[in-house]
Amino acid sequence: AQTVTQSQPEMSVQEAETVTLSCTYDTSESDYYLFWYKQPPSRQMILVIRQEAYKQQNATENRFSVNFQKAAKSFSLKISDSQLGDAAMYFCAYRSALVGGGADGLTFGKGTHLIIQP
């Protein structure tokens, strides 16, 4: 079974600064997907960024980027120019890439509560 570990229960950053959220995972699979989801107080899960394990290039989405280290099984999220609206719980998630397609559920880490200080 796969596990996802987020070792930072809470992080705080000044507005406009950069913050990095850590995530490590454990798997014996070679092909999989990794995600960062944001959950604001409304509790709606919002996809921030995703990474295919077979791609060496790190994914980026505007101010959000990841540092994907497959050998180290590490998948950190960097948020640049932090904004007040970035305040939320951030969950790292793992998903198997099933042979022949199909779909599998997500395994989530415990989350990191990100606080943005004005």
Added chain:
Amino acid sequence: GAVVSQHPSRVICKSGTSVKIECRSLDFQATTMFWYRQFPKQSLMLMATSNEGSKATYEQGVEKDKFLINHASLTLSTLTVTSAHPEDSSFYICSADEWTSATTDTQYFGPGTRLTVL
């Protein structure tokens, strides 16, 4: 983007009664939907995978007779909590895979249903 709705958004029921939660994909077809459970200040835990036209697959430790799942169409899955008890009080979230030939690696989440059992 793909939208998933849930109904109701919150429900309060008496112990021993059954509650049905609906999950709908509004603008896409979903062959697979997932049900998660989230306790306060905790992460999401996958409960079951719901496949259109077939029986749901439950995660270890999830009682299939208590949490009945039906996926009768490509846009609707329902979760029925039978004979609910206070310990079933939680936040239930569904997600759906958009069925396209391009990708099945992203799940879209519903807004969740808060269940309180008195």
